Amino acid sequence: MLKYVAKRLIQGLLLLMLFLALLYILLDAQPGDISLQLSANPRLPPEAQEIVRERLGLDQPLLGRTVTYVLNFFQGDLGLSFTQYPRTVGSVILEKLPRTILLFLSATILAYYMGFALGKVMAWRRGKTVETGLTLGGVAAYTVFYPWFAILMLWFWGFQFGLFPLGKFIDVDEWTGAPMAANRVFMRMLISLGILGLVLGAVSLLAHRLPPERGEQVARYGPPLVLVAFLAFWWLSPLRSYVADIAHHTLLPVLTLASVQFAGVMLLTRASMLETLKEDYILTARAKGLPQRDIRNRHAARNALLPVVTSLVLALSFVIGGGILTEGIFSWPGIGGQLLDATLTEDIPLATGTLGVIGIIALVGHLISDVLYMYLDPRIRTS
Amino acid sequence: MATPNGRKLLEVDHLVMHYKTKKGDVSAIEDVSFSLAQGESLGLVGESGCGKTSVAMSLMRLAADNARYLNGEIRLDGEDLLALSEEAMRKRRWKSIAMVFQGAMNSWNPVYTVGDQIEEAIDLHIEPRPTEKQIRERMSRLFEMVGLNPAMLDRYPHEFSGGMRQRAVIAMALSCDPRLIIADEPTTALDVIVQDQILKELKKIQEKLGMTLIYISHDIAVIAEVTDTIGVMYAGKLVEYGSTLEVFHRPKHPYSYLLLSSTPSITGPRRKLAPLEGEPANLLDPPSGCRFHPRCPFATEICVTDEPPLEDKVPGHKAACWHSDRVPVTIGVAV
Ligand SMILES: Nc1ncnc2c1ncn2[C@@H]1O[C@H](COP(=O)(O)OP(=O)(O)O)[C@@H](O)[C@H]1O
Numbered sequence: 132m133l134k135y136v137a138k139r140l141i142q143g144l145l146l147l148m149l150f151l152a153l154l155y156i157l158l159d160a161q162p163g164d165i166s167l168q169l170s171a172n173p174r175l176p177p178e179a180q181e182i183v184r185e186r187l188g189l190d191q192p193l194l195g196r197t198v199t200y201v202l203n204f205f206q207g208d209l210g211l212s213f214t215q216y217p218r219t220v221g222s223v224i225l226e227k228l229p230r231t232i233l234l235f236l237s238a239t240i241l242a243y244y245m246g247f248a249l250g251k252v253m254a255w256r257r258g259k260t261v262e263t264g265l266t267l268g269g270v271a272a273y274t275v276f277y278p279w280f281a282i283l284m285l286w287f288w289g290f291q292f293g294l295f296p297l298g299k300f301i302d303v304d305e306w307t308g309a310p311m312a313a314n315r316v317f318m319r320m321l322i323s324l325g326i327l328g329l330v331l332g333a334v335s336l337l338a339h340r341l342p343p344e345r346g347e348q349v350a351r352y353g354p355p356l357v358l359v360a361f362l363a364f365w366w367l368s369p370l371r372s373y374v375a376d377i378a379h380h381t382l383l384p385v386l387t388l389a390s391v392q393f394a395g396v397m398l399l400t401r402a403s404m405l406e407t408l409k410e411d412y413i414l415t416a417r418a419k420g421l422p423q424r425d426i427r428n429r430h431a432a433r434n435a436l437l438p439v440v441t442s443l444v445l446a447l448s449f450v451i452g453g454g455i456l457t458e459g460i461f462s463w464p465g466i467g468g469q470l471l472d473a474t475l476t477e478d479i480p481l482a483t484g485t486l487g488v489i490g491i492i493a494l495v496g497h498l499i500s501d502v503l504y505m506y507l508d509p510r511i512r513t514s
Numbered sequence: 515m516a517t518p519n520g521r522k523l524l525e526v527d528h529l530v531m532h533y534k535t536k537k538g539d540v541s542a543i544e545d546v547s548f549s550l551a552q553g554e555s556l557g558l559v560g561e562s563g564c565g566k567t568s569v570a571m572s573l574m575r576l577a578a579d580n581a582r583y584l585n586g587e588i589r590l591d592g593e594d595l596l597a598l599s600e601e602a603m604r605k606r607r608w609k610s611i612a613m614v615f616q617g618a619m620n621s622w623n624p625v626y627t628v629g630d631q632i633e634e635a636i637d638l639h640i641e642p643r644p645t646e647k648q649i650r651e652r653m654s655r656l657f658e659m660v661g662l663n664p665a666m667l668d669r670y671p672h673e674f675s676g677g678m679r680q681r682a683v684i685a686m687a688l689s690c691d692p693r694l695i696i697a698d699e700p701t702t703a704l705d706v707i708v709q710d711q712i713l714k715e716l717k718k719i720q721e722k723l724g725m726t727l728i729y730i731s732h733d734i735a736v737i738a739e740v741t742d743t744i745g746v747m748y749a750g751k752l753v754e755y756g757s758t759l760e761v762f763h764r765p766k767h768p769y770s771y772l773l774l775s776s777t778p779s780i781t782g783p784r785r786k787l788a789p790l791e792g793e794p795a796n797l798l799d800p801p802s803g804c805r806f807h808p809r810c811p812f813a814t815e816i817c818v819t820d821e822p823p824l825e826d827k828v829p830g831h832k833a834a835c836w837h838s839d840r841v842p843v844t845i846g847v848a849v
């Protein structure tokens with residue numbers, strides 16, 4: 132298993148190099164470079180333009196520059212941003228990336244959790260009103276034109292009901308006199324969420340390891356207790372109002388992004404589960420006298436999960452398209468919006484760097500879903 | 515051997531079951547009665563589509579959703595299974611009646627080890643719940659009994675060959691000491707040699723444990739190897755019923771005779787194969803009178819109009835045929 136992961140990791144690194152090189156060459160092939168931008172400045176004589184080109188290394192052959200770029204990228208040097216000079220691309224991305232990751236991770240987890248839970252019940256209740264209703268709703272949400280849907284959500288919840296702020300990441304007025312920068316508060320939130328995830332994982336692992344009766348108790352009472360402890364921690368923290376402000380701003384974009392992904396997951400789970408229910412081992416499970424709930428969860432849903440995990444890879448492509456749209460519409464300061472800005476202002480290093488990082492995210496996601504699949508399917512794990 | 519109060523373990527009494535479909539009722543079980551004492555083994559034989567699986571599934575009460583029971587009772591230890599609540603029936607599955615399915619090769623859930631899946635049944639049905647160690651011992655014993663290495667308990671189904679998976683299914687069926695085991699074509703998907711090994715194994719276990727067994731097959735030669743009694747089904751009806759030896763040598767129904775003589779015998783002397791012509795009856799619209807009459811070489815007027823009752827032709831040997839006396843004696847089929 133470790134060997135497999137190592138192999139995939141090396142494959143991923145090679146792929147990443149190739150991707151970065153291609154990215155660099157493609158963006159270089161776009162008409163115009165920095166010197167032309169500078170030449171719009173009438174006070175810059177052609178000789179000075181040449182000097183700029185030389186100092187930036189733009190007179191070097193493309194291949195050499197590409198290799199340099201890829202090598203630098205791997206050392207964490209993504210170059211300088213043109214528009215935010217003298218900030219490095221790396222620091223710009225580091226500032227925005229966590230916000231994007233939060234947005235997508237929470238939306239994806241929410242979507243998969245809910246989608247799987249509902250999809251499984253839909254298949255089980257085949258032909259009942261619940262199933263028809265959810266299928267209709269699911270298809271509608273799945274096929275909806277996303278930007279329109281996002282704006283609708285914003286208008287409905289934010290404008291009509293005023294339940295949520297109209298975009299952005301924080302409410303600046305609330306932050307005068309804050310003990311620390313919003314980004315630091317945010318990082319703490321992120322870390323605490325990570326810990327929460329780990330603890331929940333540990334609890335469910337424990338529930339599996341313990342003997343059935345004890346395990347069931349842990350599975351039932353463990354997660355709510357952990358959640359309460361988590362909320363209590365922030366409630367008692369001096370940063371409470373600031374954390375609440377960020378969470379308030381995060382909720383609507385997460386829900387919007389989640390609901391579109393959720394519909395797809397739900398429909399896929401339903402289809403997958405309907406296939407699984409036809410399998411012989413379901414009949415065996417019934418013949419063994421297992422209660423309905425065990426047949427559904429332990430036998431049918433556990434197998435129906437496999438194609439759903441595969442679809443996680445497909446969801447990743449959504450990170451790029453959906454990311455730019457969501458962050459644009461909700462004025463969410465993440466790397467999706469950053470990419471859009473960088474492209475519009477011809478900030479080539481920033482655009483290349485951002486796309487490179489998105490590539491890394493996609494590769495990591497791919498790896499995670501592969502490992503997850505392997506963990507879930509013994510036919511792959513043991514061969 | 516009957517139970518002390520004279521009751522048999524299993525009594526199927528005038529059972530009628532139809533499948534409701536858009537094209538009409540499929541008469542899959544039509545007035546079928548038989549009974550089985552503790553320790554007895556019964557073979558159900560007939561071509562594909564005769565209703566054998568429907569009978570088996572009815573005993574488990576796992577027939578398809580469109581199955582309708584129009585008449586009859588299925589009594590296990592005197593208790594009518596068809597009258598039980600779903601929850602009560604659930605508790606009896608595997609504990610009272612276990613089953614080895616048609617195509618049992620796919621009976622295993624690919625994501626759990628074989629041991630875990632057997633343990634699941636033990637956990638559910640054996641009270642008081644044995645300790646982890648006792649369960650392990652029990653499973654190891656079962657694996658040894660069916661000729662598998664107990665170390666295989668921790669393996670996943672895909673690591674087993676077809677024959678091994680089938681043996682493991684048998685071990686799982688035995689895991690809760692059921693009163694009755696139904697094996698529905700358990701070896702059909704296997705190659706002949708493995709099939710034979712497993713049959714012998716099953717026979718040995720059945721004798722050793724004094725297990726009550728219903729063995730279903732379309733292959734009458736296979737049945738003969740395993741069971742004491744044979745029931746021949748045709749088009750949803752039980753057409754002949756008697757001891758294996760009797761039915762084999764002196765069949766009283768032309769269908770049984772044709773089934774026997776169209777089965778090649780490996781061990782016996784060569785003989786001419788009499789083909790069984792035509793297709794099994796369409797159960798959406800079964801033939802009048804005797805359901806077998808369109809394919810029967812001895813059919814006369816009465817067979818078209820009147821249904822023959824299933825009655826003793828020789829004491830203990832029942833057949834439903836107007837012309838039993840014309841059915842020839844078979845020769846050369848090894849039992
Ligand atoms: N769910 C069902 N709905 C309608 N007809 C069915 C259903 N299941 C089986 N049948 C029909 O019932 C008859 C008996 O089937 P089955 O019991 O499977 O026979 P066997 O096991 O002897 O091959 C066949 O004609 C088959 O097509």
Ligand SMILES: [Mg+2]
Nearest residue numbers: 563566567616
């Ligand atoms: Mg069958």
